[in-house]
Amino acid sequence: MKKIETSIHQNVSVGIIEGRRTVIFLEGRQRGxxxxxxxxxxxxxxxxxxxxxxxxxxxxxxxxxxxxxxxxxxxxxxxxxxxxxxxxxxxxxxxxxxxxxxxxxxxxxxxxxxxxxxxxxxxxxxxxxxxSTVKVNEFIAAMEQMRLPRPVILPLAVMLRFLPTVKEELGYIRDTMKMRNIELSLKGILFHPLKTMEHILVPLLMRSVKEADELSAAALTRGVDGDNKRTTLRDVRIxxxxxxxxxxxxxxxxxxxxxxxxxxxxxx
Structure with missing residues:
Protein backbone atom coordinates (compact mmCIF):
# COMPACT_ATOMS: atom_id res chain seq x y z
CA MET A 1 0.00 0.00 0.00
CA LYS A 2 2.84 2.34 0.85
CA LYS A 3 4.43 1.68 -2.56
CA ILE A 4 1.17 2.61 -4.30
CA GLU A 5 0.93 5.85 -2.32
CA THR A 6 4.55 6.69 -3.18
CA SER A 7 3.91 6.03 -6.87
CA ILE A 8 0.81 8.24 -6.84
CA HIS A 9 2.71 10.99 -5.06
CA GLN A 10 5.46 10.90 -7.69
CA ASN A 11 3.11 11.11 -10.69
CA VAL A 12 0.29 13.33 -9.42
CA SER A 13 0.54 17.01 -8.68
CA VAL A 14 -2.36 18.78 -6.96
CA GLY A 15 -2.85 22.40 -7.99
CA ILE A 16 -5.39 25.21 -7.58
CA ILE A 17 -7.01 26.35 -10.82
CA GLU A 18 -9.64 29.11 -10.66
CA GLY A 19 -10.30 28.40 -6.98
CA ARG A 20 -10.95 24.68 -7.52
CA ARG A 21 -8.80 21.74 -6.44
CA THR A 22 -7.69 19.97 -9.61
CA VAL A 23 -5.51 16.91 -10.12
CA ILE A 24 -3.02 17.28 -12.92
CA PHE A 25 -0.98 14.28 -14.01
CA LEU A 26 2.61 15.33 -14.53
CA GLU A 27 5.42 13.28 -15.97
CA GLY A 28 8.51 14.42 -14.09
CA ARG A 29 10.46 16.95 -16.15
CA GLN A 30 13.83 15.49 -15.24
CA ARG A 31 15.14 14.29 -18.60
CA GLY A 32 17.27 17.22 -19.69
CA SER A 132 11.29 12.32 -31.38
CA THR A 133 10.68 14.32 -28.20
CA VAL A 134 7.54 16.40 -28.82
CA LYS A 135 4.30 14.56 -28.12
CA VAL A 136 1.39 15.41 -30.38
CA ASN A 137 -1.06 16.13 -27.54
CA GLU A 138 1.43 18.49 -25.88
CA PHE A 139 2.12 20.18 -29.20
CA ILE A 140 -1.59 20.79 -29.83
CA ALA A 141 -2.08 22.12 -26.29
CA ALA A 142 0.90 24.47 -26.64
CA MET A 143 -0.28 25.79 -30.00
CA GLU A 144 -3.81 26.33 -28.67
CA GLN A 145 -2.36 28.37 -25.82
CA MET A 146 -0.83 30.62 -28.50
CA ARG A 147 -4.32 31.10 -29.99
CA LEU A 148 -3.33 29.67 -33.36
CA PRO A 149 -6.24 28.67 -35.63
CA ARG A 150 -7.16 25.01 -35.98
CA PRO A 151 -6.41 24.89 -39.75
CA VAL A 152 -2.79 25.69 -38.85
CA ILE A 153 -2.45 23.41 -35.81
CA LEU A 154 -3.95 20.21 -37.22
CA PRO A 155 -1.70 19.82 -40.33
CA LEU A 156 1.38 20.47 -38.20
CA ALA A 157 0.24 17.90 -35.62
CA VAL A 158 -0.41 15.26 -38.29
CA MET A 159 2.99 15.97 -39.88
CA LEU A 160 4.69 15.62 -36.49
CA ARG A 161 3.14 12.19 -36.04
CA PHE A 162 3.69 11.26 -39.68
CA LEU A 163 7.51 11.65 -39.71
CA PRO A 164 8.26 8.82 -37.22
CA THR A 165 5.80 6.64 -39.15
CA VAL A 166 7.74 7.19 -42.38
CA LYS A 167 10.96 6.17 -40.61
CA GLU A 168 9.27 3.00 -39.39
CA GLU A 169 7.99 2.21 -42.88
CA LEU A 170 11.49 2.64 -44.32
CA GLY A 171 12.67 -0.05 -41.92
CA TYR A 172 9.91 -2.40 -43.14
CA ILE A 173 10.83 -1.71 -46.78
CA ARG A 174 14.48 -2.42 -46.05
CA ASP A 175 13.61 -5.76 -44.41
CA THR A 176 11.40 -6.69 -47.37
CA MET A 177 14.20 -5.88 -49.83
CA LYS A 178 16.55 -8.16 -47.89
CA MET A 179 14.01 -11.00 -48.05
CA ARG A 180 13.86 -10.57 -51.86
CA ASN A 181 17.68 -10.48 -52.15
CA ILE A 182 17.64 -6.87 -53.36
CA GLU A 183 20.87 -5.16 -52.38
CA LEU A 184 20.47 -1.89 -50.50
CA SER A 185 24.01 -0.64 -50.13
CA LEU A 186 26.26 2.22 -51.15
CA LYS A 187 27.38 0.20 -54.16
CA GLY A 188 23.79 -0.27 -55.34
CA ILE A 189 23.01 3.43 -54.84
CA LEU A 190 26.08 4.50 -56.82
CA PHE A 191 25.85 2.03 -59.71
CA HIS A 192 22.06 1.52 -59.91
CA PRO A 193 20.56 4.71 -58.43
CA LEU A 194 17.28 4.68 -60.39
CA LYS A 195 16.55 1.03 -59.67
CA THR A 196 17.38 1.46 -55.98
CA MET A 197 15.20 4.56 -55.65
CA GLU A 198 12.35 2.76 -57.40
CA HIS A 199 12.51 -0.10 -54.90
CA ILE A 200 12.37 2.41 -52.04
CA LEU A 201 10.15 5.26 -53.24
CA VAL A 202 7.30 3.31 -54.86
CA PRO A 203 6.33 1.27 -51.77
CA LEU A 204 7.08 4.25 -49.52
CA LEU A 205 4.68 6.51 -51.45
CA MET A 206 1.97 3.85 -51.43
CA ARG A 207 2.35 3.27 -47.69
CA SER A 208 2.56 7.00 -46.97
CA VAL A 209 -0.81 7.66 -48.61
CA LYS A 210 -2.38 4.89 -46.55
CA GLU A 211 -0.72 6.03 -43.33
CA ALA A 212 -1.85 9.62 -43.90
CA ASP A 213 -5.46 8.46 -44.24
CA GLU A 214 -5.17 6.34 -41.10
CA LEU A 215 -3.64 9.17 -39.08
CA SER A 216 -6.36 11.58 -40.22
CA ALA A 217 -9.06 9.06 -39.27
CA ALA A 218 -7.43 8.50 -35.87
CA ALA A 219 -7.27 12.24 -35.22
CA LEU A 220 -10.93 12.71 -36.12
CA THR A 221 -11.91 9.75 -33.91
CA ARG A 222 -10.17 11.40 -30.97
CA GLY A 223 -12.20 14.55 -31.53
CA VAL A 224 -9.37 16.80 -32.68
CA ASP A 225 -11.75 18.88 -34.77
CA GLY A 226 -14.28 19.28 -31.94
CA ASP A 227 -15.55 22.71 -30.96
CA ASN A 228 -15.16 22.18 -27.22
CA LYS A 229 -12.04 23.30 -25.40
CA ARG A 230 -9.48 20.50 -25.11
CA THR A 231 -8.13 19.36 -21.75
CA THR A 232 -4.71 17.82 -21.14
CA LEU A 233 -3.42 15.40 -18.53
CA ARG A 234 -0.07 17.16 -18.54
CA ASP A 235 0.50 20.73 -17.49
CA VAL A 236 1.94 22.32 -20.65
CA ARG A 237 3.67 25.56 -19.81
CA ILE A 238 6.96 27.39 -20.32
Whole structure:
Protein backbone atom coordinates (compact mmCIF):
# COMPACT_ATOMS: atom_id res chain seq x y z
CA MET A 1 0.00 0.00 0.00
CA LYS A 2 2.84 2.34 0.85
CA LYS A 3 4.43 1.68 -2.56
CA ILE A 4 1.17 2.61 -4.30
CA GLU A 5 0.93 5.85 -2.32
CA THR A 6 4.55 6.69 -3.18
CA SER A 7 3.91 6.03 -6.87
CA ILE A 8 0.81 8.24 -6.84
CA HIS A 9 2.71 10.99 -5.06
CA GLN A 10 5.46 10.90 -7.69
CA ASN A 11 3.11 11.11 -10.69
CA VAL A 12 0.29 13.33 -9.42
CA SER A 13 0.54 17.01 -8.68
CA VAL A 14 -2.36 18.78 -6.96
CA GLY A 15 -2.85 22.40 -7.99
CA ILE A 16 -5.39 25.21 -7.58
CA ILE A 17 -7.01 26.35 -10.82
CA GLU A 18 -9.64 29.11 -10.66
CA GLY A 19 -10.30 28.40 -6.98
CA ARG A 20 -10.95 24.68 -7.52
CA ARG A 21 -8.80 21.74 -6.44
CA THR A 22 -7.69 19.97 -9.61
CA VAL A 23 -5.51 16.91 -10.12
CA ILE A 24 -3.02 17.28 -12.92
CA PHE A 25 -0.98 14.28 -14.01
CA LEU A 26 2.61 15.33 -14.53
CA GLU A 27 5.42 13.28 -15.97
CA GLY A 28 8.51 14.42 -14.09
CA ARG A 29 10.46 16.95 -16.15
CA GLN A 30 13.83 15.49 -15.24
CA ARG A 31 15.14 14.29 -18.60
CA GLY A 32 17.27 17.22 -19.69
CA UNK A 33 16.11 18.98 -22.83
CA UNK A 34 13.71 16.19 -23.77
CA UNK A 35 10.84 17.63 -21.72
CA UNK A 36 11.34 21.24 -22.79
CA UNK A 37 8.19 23.09 -23.84
CA UNK A 38 7.39 22.50 -27.54
CA UNK A 39 7.28 26.23 -28.27
CA UNK A 40 10.84 26.70 -27.03
CA UNK A 41 12.02 23.76 -29.14
CA UNK A 42 10.42 25.19 -32.27
CA UNK A 43 11.88 28.66 -31.56
CA UNK A 44 15.38 27.20 -31.12
CA UNK A 45 15.06 25.20 -34.34
CA UNK A 46 13.83 28.19 -36.37
CA UNK A 47 16.62 30.50 -35.15
CA UNK A 48 19.24 27.80 -35.67
CA UNK A 49 18.05 26.97 -39.20
CA UNK A 50 17.91 30.66 -40.16
CA UNK A 51 21.47 31.15 -38.94
CA UNK A 52 22.73 28.22 -41.03
CA UNK A 53 21.00 29.54 -44.15
CA UNK A 54 22.57 32.99 -43.62
CA UNK A 55 26.11 31.70 -43.05
CA UNK A 56 28.60 30.25 -45.49
CA UNK A 57 31.74 29.06 -43.68
CA UNK A 58 32.41 25.35 -43.14
CA UNK A 59 33.77 25.98 -39.64
CA UNK A 60 30.38 27.45 -38.72
CA UNK A 61 28.69 24.28 -39.97
CA UNK A 62 31.09 22.12 -37.94
CA UNK A 63 30.46 24.04 -34.71
CA UNK A 64 26.71 23.97 -35.43
CA UNK A 65 26.94 20.20 -35.85
CA UNK A 66 28.59 19.85 -32.44
CA UNK A 67 26.00 22.15 -30.82
CA UNK A 68 23.13 20.16 -32.34
CA UNK A 69 24.75 16.92 -31.15
CA UNK A 70 24.90 18.19 -27.56
CA UNK A 71 21.21 19.10 -27.77
CA UNK A 72 20.46 15.51 -28.79
CA UNK A 73 22.82 14.14 -26.13
CA UNK A 74 21.14 16.15 -23.35
CA UNK A 75 17.79 14.82 -24.58
CA UNK A 76 18.84 11.17 -24.40
CA UNK A 77 19.18 10.87 -28.20
CA UNK A 78 22.95 10.65 -28.40
CA UNK A 79 22.89 7.57 -30.62
CA UNK A 80 20.96 9.44 -33.31
CA UNK A 81 23.44 12.29 -33.08
CA UNK A 82 26.41 9.94 -33.52
CA UNK A 83 24.87 8.43 -36.66
CA UNK A 84 24.32 11.84 -38.22
CA UNK A 85 27.82 12.98 -37.25
CA UNK A 86 29.20 9.87 -38.99
CA UNK A 87 27.26 10.84 -42.13
CA UNK A 88 28.69 14.35 -41.88
CA UNK A 89 32.22 12.92 -41.52
CA UNK A 90 31.76 10.83 -44.68
CA UNK A 91 30.64 13.84 -46.71
CA UNK A 92 33.47 15.90 -45.24
CA UNK A 93 36.00 13.30 -46.43
CA UNK A 94 34.43 13.26 -49.88
CA UNK A 95 34.57 17.07 -49.92
CA UNK A 96 38.32 17.00 -49.25
CA UNK A 97 38.82 14.53 -52.12
CA UNK A 98 36.89 16.56 -54.72
CA UNK A 99 40.15 18.15 -55.84
CA UNK A 100 41.08 14.76 -57.34
CA UNK A 101 38.14 14.93 -59.76
CA UNK A 102 39.29 15.50 -63.32
CA UNK A 103 36.61 17.74 -64.78
CA UNK A 104 36.18 21.25 -63.40
CA UNK A 105 32.43 21.06 -63.97
CA UNK A 106 32.28 17.82 -61.96
CA UNK A 107 34.18 19.49 -59.13
CA UNK A 108 31.69 22.35 -59.01
CA UNK A 109 28.67 20.04 -59.20
CA UNK A 110 29.90 17.70 -56.48
CA UNK A 111 31.07 20.62 -54.35
CA UNK A 112 27.66 22.32 -54.39
CA UNK A 113 25.83 19.06 -53.63
CA UNK A 114 28.11 18.03 -50.76
CA UNK A 115 28.15 21.54 -49.29
CA UNK A 116 24.34 21.63 -49.30
CA UNK A 117 24.08 18.22 -47.60
CA UNK A 118 26.63 19.19 -44.95
CA UNK A 119 24.72 22.38 -44.20
CA UNK A 120 21.43 20.49 -43.81
CA UNK A 121 22.72 17.78 -41.44
CA UNK A 122 22.72 20.03 -38.30
CA UNK A 123 19.19 21.15 -39.25
CA UNK A 124 18.14 17.51 -39.63
CA UNK A 125 19.59 16.88 -36.16
CA UNK A 126 17.32 19.46 -34.54
CA UNK A 127 14.40 18.30 -36.66
CA UNK A 128 14.86 14.73 -35.42
CA UNK A 129 15.11 16.10 -31.87
CA UNK A 130 11.72 17.80 -32.22
CA UNK A 131 10.07 14.84 -33.97
CA SER A 132 11.29 12.32 -31.38
CA THR A 133 10.68 14.32 -28.20
CA VAL A 134 7.54 16.40 -28.82
CA LYS A 135 4.30 14.56 -28.12
CA VAL A 136 1.39 15.41 -30.38
CA ASN A 137 -1.06 16.13 -27.54
CA GLU A 138 1.43 18.49 -25.88
CA PHE A 139 2.12 20.18 -29.20
CA ILE A 140 -1.59 20.79 -29.83
CA ALA A 141 -2.08 22.12 -26.29
CA ALA A 142 0.90 24.47 -26.64
CA MET A 143 -0.28 25.79 -30.00
CA GLU A 144 -3.81 26.33 -28.67
CA GLN A 145 -2.36 28.37 -25.82
CA MET A 146 -0.83 30.62 -28.50
CA ARG A 147 -4.32 31.10 -29.99
CA LEU A 148 -3.33 29.67 -33.36
CA PRO A 149 -6.24 28.67 -35.63
CA ARG A 150 -7.16 25.01 -35.98
CA PRO A 151 -6.41 24.89 -39.75
CA VAL A 152 -2.79 25.69 -38.85
CA ILE A 153 -2.45 23.41 -35.81
CA LEU A 154 -3.95 20.21 -37.22
CA PRO A 155 -1.70 19.82 -40.33
CA LEU A 156 1.38 20.47 -38.20
CA ALA A 157 0.24 17.90 -35.62
CA VAL A 158 -0.41 15.26 -38.29
CA MET A 159 2.99 15.97 -39.88
CA LEU A 160 4.69 15.62 -36.49
CA ARG A 161 3.14 12.19 -36.04
CA PHE A 162 3.69 11.26 -39.68
CA LEU A 163 7.51 11.65 -39.71
CA PRO A 164 8.26 8.82 -37.22
CA THR A 165 5.80 6.64 -39.15
CA VAL A 166 7.74 7.19 -42.38
CA LYS A 167 10.96 6.17 -40.61
CA GLU A 168 9.27 3.00 -39.39
CA GLU A 169 7.99 2.21 -42.88
CA LEU A 170 11.49 2.64 -44.32
CA GLY A 171 12.67 -0.05 -41.92
CA TYR A 172 9.91 -2.40 -43.14
CA ILE A 173 10.83 -1.71 -46.78
CA ARG A 174 14.48 -2.42 -46.05
CA ASP A 175 13.61 -5.76 -44.41
CA THR A 176 11.40 -6.69 -47.37
CA MET A 177 14.20 -5.88 -49.83
CA LYS A 178 16.55 -8.16 -47.89
CA MET A 179 14.01 -11.00 -48.05
CA ARG A 180 13.86 -10.57 -51.86
CA ASN A 181 17.68 -10.48 -52.15
CA ILE A 182 17.64 -6.87 -53.36
CA GLU A 183 20.87 -5.16 -52.38
CA LEU A 184 20.47 -1.89 -50.50
CA SER A 185 24.01 -0.64 -50.13
CA LEU A 186 26.26 2.22 -51.15
CA LYS A 187 27.38 0.20 -54.16
CA GLY A 188 23.79 -0.27 -55.34
CA ILE A 189 23.01 3.43 -54.84
CA LEU A 190 26.08 4.50 -56.82
CA PHE A 191 25.85 2.03 -59.71
CA HIS A 192 22.06 1.52 -59.91
CA PRO A 193 20.56 4.71 -58.43
CA LEU A 194 17.28 4.68 -60.39
CA LYS A 195 16.55 1.03 -59.67
CA THR A 196 17.38 1.46 -55.98
CA MET A 197 15.20 4.56 -55.65
CA GLU A 198 12.35 2.76 -57.40
CA HIS A 199 12.51 -0.10 -54.90
CA ILE A 200 12.37 2.41 -52.04
CA LEU A 201 10.15 5.26 -53.24
CA VAL A 202 7.30 3.31 -54.86
CA PRO A 203 6.33 1.27 -51.77
CA LEU A 204 7.08 4.25 -49.52
CA LEU A 205 4.68 6.51 -51.45
CA MET A 206 1.97 3.85 -51.43
CA ARG A 207 2.35 3.27 -47.69
CA SER A 208 2.56 7.00 -46.97
CA VAL A 209 -0.81 7.66 -48.61
CA LYS A 210 -2.38 4.89 -46.55
CA GLU A 211 -0.72 6.03 -43.33
CA ALA A 212 -1.85 9.62 -43.90
CA ASP A 213 -5.46 8.46 -44.24
CA GLU A 214 -5.17 6.34 -41.10
CA LEU A 215 -3.64 9.17 -39.08
CA SER A 216 -6.36 11.58 -40.22
CA ALA A 217 -9.06 9.06 -39.27
CA ALA A 218 -7.43 8.50 -35.87
CA ALA A 219 -7.27 12.24 -35.22
CA LEU A 220 -10.93 12.71 -36.12
CA THR A 221 -11.91 9.75 -33.91
CA ARG A 222 -10.17 11.40 -30.97
CA GLY A 223 -12.20 14.55 -31.53
CA VAL A 224 -9.37 16.80 -32.68
CA ASP A 225 -11.75 18.88 -34.77
CA GLY A 226 -14.28 19.28 -31.94
CA ASP A 227 -15.55 22.71 -30.96
CA ASN A 228 -15.16 22.18 -27.22
CA LYS A 229 -12.04 23.30 -25.40
CA ARG A 230 -9.48 20.50 -25.11
CA THR A 231 -8.13 19.36 -21.75
CA THR A 232 -4.71 17.82 -21.14
CA LEU A 233 -3.42 15.40 -18.53
CA ARG A 234 -0.07 17.16 -18.54
CA ASP A 235 0.50 20.73 -17.49
CA VAL A 236 1.94 22.32 -20.65
CA ARG A 237 3.67 25.56 -19.81
CA ILE A 238 6.96 27.39 -20.32
CA UNK A 239 9.22 27.05 -17.29
CA UNK A 240 12.13 29.27 -16.30
CA UNK A 241 14.61 26.50 -17.15
CA UNK A 242 13.09 26.28 -20.66
CA UNK A 243 13.57 30.00 -21.25
CA UNK A 244 17.13 29.86 -19.87
CA UNK A 245 18.14 26.93 -22.11
CA UNK A 246 16.54 28.54 -25.17
CA UNK A 247 18.25 31.89 -24.53
CA UNK A 248 21.64 30.22 -24.13
CA UNK A 249 21.19 28.32 -27.38
CA UNK A 250 19.98 31.41 -29.28
CA UNK A 251 22.92 33.40 -27.89
CA UNK A 252 25.31 30.72 -29.17
CA UNK A 253 23.57 30.90 -32.55
CA UNK A 254 23.96 34.69 -32.69
CA UNK A 255 27.65 34.42 -31.76
CA UNK A 256 28.19 31.85 -34.52
CA UNK A 257 26.54 34.16 -37.05
CA UNK A 258 28.79 37.05 -35.97
CA UNK A 259 31.95 34.93 -36.09
CA UNK A 260 31.00 33.57 -39.50
CA UNK A 261 30.73 37.07 -40.92
CA UNK A 262 33.85 38.49 -39.28
CA UNK A 263 36.32 35.79 -38.23
CA UNK A 264 35.77 32.38 -39.85
CA UNK A 265 36.55 33.34 -43.45
CA UNK A 266 39.44 31.26 -44.73
CA UNK A 267 39.14 28.42 -42.17
CA UNK A 268 38.57 24.83 -43.46
Missing amino acids: LQDMDPRMKILMSLVFSTMLFLTAQKLTMLISLVAAYFVLLLSGKGRTGIKLMAVYACFFLVDTMIVLAGSEQLKVLLGVFIYSVMKFIPIIMLGSWIA LFVDVTAALLFITLTAVLWYLDKNWFAGFL
